[in-house]
Amino acid sequence: MEILMTVSKIASFCTMGANASALEKDIGPEQFPVNEHYFGLVNFGNTCYCNSVLQALYFCQPFREKILAYRCQPRRKESLLTCLADLFHSIAHQKRKVGVIPPKKFITRLRKENGEGHGLFDNYLQQDAHEFLNYLLNTIADLLLEESKQEKQNGRLPNGTLDSQNNNSPPPTPTWVHDIFQGTLTNETRCLTCETVSSKDEDFLDLSVDVEQNTSITHCLRGFSNTETLCSEYKYYCEECRSKQEAHKRMRVKRLPMILALHLKRFKYMEQLHRYTKLSYRVVFPLELRLFNTSGAATNPERLYDLVAVVVHCGSGPNRGHYIAIVKSHDFWLLFDDDIVERIDAQALEEFYGLTSEISKNSESGYILFYQSRD
């Protein structure tokens, strides 16, 4: 058994090597970007949800830079963030340009933090990549907030100067995770009797949008911001009228994030089936995106976004399937399928829009899109 394992491991490493050098040849020595590394990640048993998100984040340049900068700070006790920083550092400092890395320490830490066997990211279940992204970004933000709080308590500001006036604690300063991914939605409600508009803001690190057959991301975002009428039993309590009134409600983007992470709600609970099913709908995602559902108060509603990464779900349902990542690096596109890395044409992205046919639920379709602002 042991021997068989070893032989098959060696065999698989050999194919990895062949694949890696094929990629190097495919890109060519002249075109290969300086200081760039394309490394596949070993799958530790259903960890593709994790590998695909990590690759997408690695190619979100502002995020990568912050993680690598964090690695340069004085060593802290091990956390999911230090493990991620070590992983990114190890990819960025490989001697070879292409290859495979086992993200073992990161996965071990992830499993440890989530209570092996009964946790959120149990080894034996196929996990949801969006849930993982959310968990990872929130965990990093919490760790950074905790560290800056500790530094303030020690009388030091993050830049190393002494803080002389920290008597009344200011509101928590946003971390770089917020600087990169956080946007703000505004929920506007207009009373149809007195026309008073009241609005409530809500921050987000990613946006989840409903999907429809044969549409585009822009259409999905419009749907997200469609005006809803609150009437009959759903009437709205208007402070001006001091009574329940009919109202119009709409959700708009008030502050546009630097990196917009869009989650397509492809897994839907079907009452009749008592389980989640996958919506393989064809949803076109453009290489360039502008938001049309911004509020009048937005400071940069014209912000232009470029697609930089896509996490793709392959398969028929949330509990069966596979995740891969497609990323843009310099001027070309790469597909990361665990330990395999391939160069693909930009046109090949169309294959990941989804399916026009209603019958087949089995598809390779865009699940999380990462758009980076050009300014």
Ligand SMILES: [Zn+2]
């Ligand atoms: Zn009113």
